[in-house]
């Protein structure tokens with residue numbers, strides 16, 4: 001055998017550079033389901049099913065195209081261990097791999113096989129080297145500048161050399177809540193009921209990972225490129241026009257609202273981000289969706305998605321150790337059960353356990369915010385996010401958690417911590433209406449835990465936050481608190497922080 005081509009669970013891309021020059025007579029594909037990938041964090045059952053089912057579908061598709069695929073079904077140990085066994089048996093002249101999405105996996109494979117050929121991942125608009133060039137000599141790395149570079153380079157939403165509509169960013173149009181009337185009748189999203197192969201995987205996962213968190217009764221994710229494309233079409237036709245406007249809004253019992261649910265398909269590489277961006281831009285050009293919605297959506301894919309990947313590979317492995325706010329509290333147990341009286345947390349965690357999904361503001365301004373304010377050790381909350389979302393792959397999850405949500409990188413990624421009281425959640429959702437707490441109260445029986453912990457967070461971190469210019473206004477309000485008020489907040493907060 002000439003080349004053994006490794007395809008990992010998040011590399012299910014027919015156009016992958018791994019297949020460049022593939023000769024079915026001399027080369028083979030290698031794929032393996034290993035326990036370590038599902039257990040190194042306590043993975044949600046739906047996340048495990050999604051990866052295994054998509055891998056098996058991809059394997060079958062390759063075989064139908066005449067590729068020989070060496071495929072190992074669920075086996076003990078790590079990828080490197082499984083590969084070692086097969087290399088000893090198959091004796092390929094060389095091993096080929098596209099850049100993995102996880103530093104841990106890359107290190108372990110390179111350590112075990114120092115001569116492995118690692119090819120650039122063409123799935124992304126930008127390369128790791130291009131990001132390094134962008135970062136060179138900059139004191140701060142902000143999304144906006146990288147995003148503009150990519151808009152220009154890839155000619156996305158451009159009018160000559162100017163951004164379409166005259167502005168690069170329409171975020172200020174994209175922060176509406178639903179108001180008292182709620183989201184109204186939402187368009188019914190396309191369904192992806194499990195086929196026979198997925199049902200087989202579900203049964204296996206229910207047996208082998210019975211103790212893992214999450215439910216499988218609602219499994220409804222695309223596991224093939226065809227389904228992923230159908231999901232994209234459905235989003236563009238039905239939800240994109242309202243996406244921007246209600247991007248930050250939340251509503252009880254509505255886990256998906258106008259969001260695309262495309263992250264998992266994108267991250268497994270079932271979907272090409274160019275197709276996603278082009279489809280959205282076309283919807284704007286044909287008058288189907290307004291510019292603010294389309295720009296807002298494209299900024300997530302061409303902007304954030306590319307930018308966080310750049311941050312990840314530029315700063316790993318040290319990035320994962322960030323703990324700039326010196327936070328050491330344990331993750332509350334209710335993150336694994338949703339068993340809490342705080343309605344916003346119960347809803348966000350509940351739907352996470354049901355579907356392996358929560359939208360961005362639920363992740364950032366509910367579960368992430370609570371962990372930030374409570375002072376949870378960044379590694380613990382990182383491992384939770386990596387475990388519970390179907391779209392979680394470390395290159396995208398880690399910067400969003402360590403940088404954006406927990407400010408654990410000391411401001412490398414975000415210009416200030418996303419710290420807020422319960423009033424933010426009240427403004428953006430109806431959660432507080434049904435909650436026994438009051439977002440206006442920081443102390444007393446009805447005190448909202450977010451509001452208590454917000455003030456406690458500022459008090460605990462005051463000297464550190466004084467170094468962050470954009471925190472000035474928030475800290476000014478802190479100065480107005482009397483000593484008695486501060487003491488009362490600290491006492492109330494202590495009840496929340498003690499296990």
Ligand SMILES: Cc1cc2nc3c(=O)[nH]c(=O)nc-3n(C[C@H](O)[C@H](O)[C@H](O)COP(=O)(O)OP(=O)(O)OC[C@H]3O[C@@H](n4cnc5c(N)ncnc54)[C@H](O)[C@@H]3O)c2cc1C
Pocket residue numbers: 258259260261262263264266267297300301304305306308358359360361363364368385386389391392393396397398400401404405
């Ligand atoms: C604490 C935290 C953890 C997160 N963990 C992950 C993760 O593990 N995997 C993941 O893909 N995203 C993660 N995100 C980003 C974002 O929340 C999800 O991409 C999004 O909620 C997925 O739902 P959707 O597909 O409906 O996205 P939509 O809201 O419809 O957005 C469209 C697409 O834009 C991309 N996108 C949006 N925001 C971001 C972002 N901040 N970074 C990178 N891409 C983005 C995604 O591909 C997404 O599918 C995280 C955000 C936070 C705050």
Ligand code: SF4
Pocket residue numbers: 342343344345421422423425426431432435436437438439448449450451
């Ligand atoms: S009152 Fe506080 S805890 Fe309750 S839903 Fe609102 S923000 Fe969440």
